[in-house]
Amino acid sequence: MQILNLSETVNFMRLRIPTMILSTCLIIGSLVSLGVNSLNWGLDFTGGTLIEVGYSQSADLTKIRHELTAANFEDAVVQNFGTSEDVLIRISPREGVKAATIGNQVLEALRADGSDVEMRRIEFVGPNVGDELTEQGGLAMLVALLCILVYVAMRFEWRFSLGSVAALVHDVILTLGLFSFLQIEFDLTVLAALLAVIGYSLNDTIVVCDRIRENFRKIRKAEPVEVINISLTQTLSRTVITSLTTILVLVALYYKGGALIHGFATALLFGVVVGTYSSIYIASSVALALGISKEDLIPPQVEKEGQDMDSLL
């Protein structure tokens, strides 16, 4: 079976300018959304108390809110989590109350009227831990990008390196933008997913760059744009198939993996789609814009030691 049977080279680079404009707009849109809406930071980053409880029947959210207000938790955010029986309650950190006991107080308040409430999960994170995590998460991302920049520059060429990192930054900003736009909670698992997106997108970009490098060396007479078009066409079916199998699995994760992992699956699903697009358009366009040429990729002639010396024998 063959999904894509391309006998002719597709002129991907013809869409170079429109896609550049599209990507720029999307990046600006994401940044604006991040600036205006910010991210809906999860408990790990903000600190506070999160309580997941299970009721034996459908939970009455209004009643729960009343019960919590009566127990002096006016700021509690109450929402269903996964099913109508499961309820997630979030309480921001507060002054003067021993934070670690809030979970028990909430449980008591909910059980006061005799309803059958089961504690499923209580998490309490101090605000200073949260601050640290925000720093650490950002740092992790930066260090990862930097190391990748160096590795690709060493193995390939600096133009590819900048191109692939540009693609990564593009993917990360767009995914963050989506989370900010839809106000999906951004927690530690989403951060892990984002870093996996970096890994995935990179994987994709490297495969394309690798082929471009190979073709530059193999095809004697061709313009850079042509070489890139040929390379993209050759790797297209692989790019599509890998994305497809990954997406298949992520869809299974989204629908079967449970509510706890929804954010993770969403981030990765979006990231894989954007990553596939960026590996086709962003990385190569950037490398092209930076003036990648055949000469840059021909391996330099290694001078052997003593090559220019007369033989001693």
Next chain:
Amino acid sequence: MLNQNSIWKVLLVIVIIGLCTLYALPNIYGEDNAVQISAGRDGNVTVQMVDDVKKTLADNNITPKRIEFENEQILVRLNDSDAQLRARELLETSLGTNYSVAMNLAADTPQWLEELGGTPMKLGLDLRGGVHFLMEVDMSEAISKSLEDAQDNFRTALREEKLRYRTVQQRENHVDIHFRDEETLEKAQFFLRNRNPDLTFEEVDDMVLRASFSEAKLQGIRENAVKQNITIIRNRVNQLGVAEPLVQKQGADRIVVQLPGIQDTARAKEILNATATLEFRLVDQDNDVRDALNGRVPAGSQVIEDQQGRPQLLEKRIMLTGNHIIDANSGVDEYGIPQVNISLDSEGGNKMSRTTRGNIGKPMATVFIEYKSTGERNADGKLVFEKHEEVISVATIQAQLGSSFRITGLDSPKEARDLSLLLRAGALIAPIQIVEERTVGPSLGKENIELGMQAILWGLAAVLVFMLIYYKAFGLVANFALLTNLVIIIGVMSMIPGATLTLPGMAGIVLTVGMAVDANVLIFERIREEIRDGRSPQQAIHQGYDSAFSTILDANITTFIAGLILFAVGTGPIKGFSITLMIGIATSMFTAIVVTRVIVNAVWGGRKVKKLAI
């Protein structure tokens, strides 16, 4: 002929797959609901107890699956969670407070596998339920305590040298010594400098000598505070009788405590939260308690109430802190009077013998100090602690004390037992505070596993079907590699002692399933290209594997770098995810390149093939 297998390569593949399958096996046996009995305060778990346990259970119609005695612990395996609950209650009442009885999940690995070192993957708290605490050590308190020590040292040393000083005052991070004249200051500075190499001395004002800790010493104090607290918390956790507790340092001043399977969180917190320390001080007999209560507290003394609320006037000077206690146990003397026997480390012993020499016949008080968080924070965002002091015993010093002595004058054997327990559990060098707490209920843990497994199975099925349709016979080979990959991941995870499977880790495995086919897709697409370019099947296979190799290597190494960074800077769920990601990358490269090559060579290699089913 092209594409033939070398024997060593085939052997390597068989050995690796075989080994990983073997070590992945324990995971399919599941876990037993179990009850674990370990020694508490004064109890001792012996083999003989097994019979008592058997009898207690039999009397109540509970048939255990198996009872094991190992490492001075008894593990009772039961058939279901109902029996587990009932057995725990029964055993708890029948054994009394000298033993701790904890509910537990014990791996049901068959004997022969266990002997080969086979254990199932460790499950994270999010998958098995339990409590996670992150604790912070109050460093300012640890440093201030060391300064207090230094201050006492200065006083004694200067007095011994007959160097007259006006006052010795402890400030926030230094000690100021005021002198009457410049000459004494110079002499004192020279003398103290020689005696205290890890302190820095400087003359700050006229006739004021300031001593502060060097950076290296401060570092040492911080490290020591964390280390000692870890030891003490470990002791306390052991009292809970948790199967696989984790007590670990994180960062400069934090300690992670994980108690898997613990369901009684209130009790866990109570025991861990008891941030207590002990001090021995002399009772001030020269002054009257009543005067002190009326506001005339002598400069060197302090009023502290005892457990009955009676005020006691104690000297401020500390003879010894609880840090030097090695062991303590309770008993009765020849007249049946309760007592506590204490052993000190050598430094503590020296200190004790020095301070008791001149104080024989005088009463000595043991002060119990507890730091309780008020829940408030100061300007720096640090929690504010309240010091709560209480005299727990007053005993007369009968003779010069050495590194082992006893405390008498206790009201009851129970008090003696409680005191010895507190002394044994150790005194925290600095107060700790829980800054993060996560509790996952056992039902949620179970649900997480089920959902994760379902996701893996559905994703796997989708990929398997797709690959089979798309690449036909070669798809079958890739599918075999994919399944092998899963088994190897599980095997490797089970073999690595530090690897823990968490929910994000499961997600990592799911992701690996999707991405693992990438290497095969790369190879197969190359083979197709080569065939389109008119090469013979054998040539195409050879060329396909060859030219895809460097691409796969580069792509995977970069992803691996990302995983490595995640592991280095991440905590908890991120670490869990990065471990499975890295293992997944390594194993999927092995299966996609080496394993499939061996199969492809075995099936198509070394013979005339007209057409490839790809």
